[in-house]
Amino acid sequence: MSTDDVAVGAIVRYPRTGTTGRVVRVEEIDGRNYAELDSTGLYYRVDELISADRAAGNVERKERSLEDYLQEHQELKAQLEEVWEKGTDRSCEGGG
Template identity: 45%
Template sequence: MFKVGETVRYGRTGTVGKIVTFSEEMGETFAELDSTGMYYRIDQLTAIKEEKRREEKTRDSTRDFKEEQEKIRDMQENAWRNTDQSCEGGG
C-alpha cells in the first residue's frame, strides 16, 4: 500500500510524482500526484526511488526540448517549400 509523500510512476504515460492525498470513488482508490494535480488509480502506480525521479525529469525535459526544436525546424523548412515565392499581397 502506498502512503502520502511516496514517489510513484503512472505506467501508461510515464508520469512521475509524489502522492499528495488519496480519494475513494465507486470502490476504487485514487492517489493525487503533485506533478500534475491529477488522480490516478493506485493499482496503476509503481513505487520508485527519488533519485530515479530526478534522472527521469532531466532526461525527459532534454528530450522534449530537442523534439520541440526539431518540430520548429521542420515547420520553418516546410513553410518555404509550400510557397511559390511570389510577393503578391492578396488584398
C-alpha cells in the first residue's frame, strides 16, 4: 500500500497480526510514514498496511449464536485435553 493510499479515515489491515482499524493520524517519524489505528492506538508502518477492501476479499461472515461459540469452545477444549493426555508424558525436561 503506498503512502498516497493511506489517509485519515481509511480502513486498513496489518497482515502480520491481523489488526484492522481506521486510520486516525498519519505521521512521518525518522523518515518513515506511520499510521495510527483507532482499534489499538498504535502506529504501523504505512508500507506494511493493506487496504481492508483487499483484505476482506471473498470472506463471508455468517451469524453465529452464543451457543455456537460455546459449542466450538467445548470441542476445542476436549481436543486439547485429549492431545495433552495422549501426546505428552507430562515431564518438564528441557533441552541441553
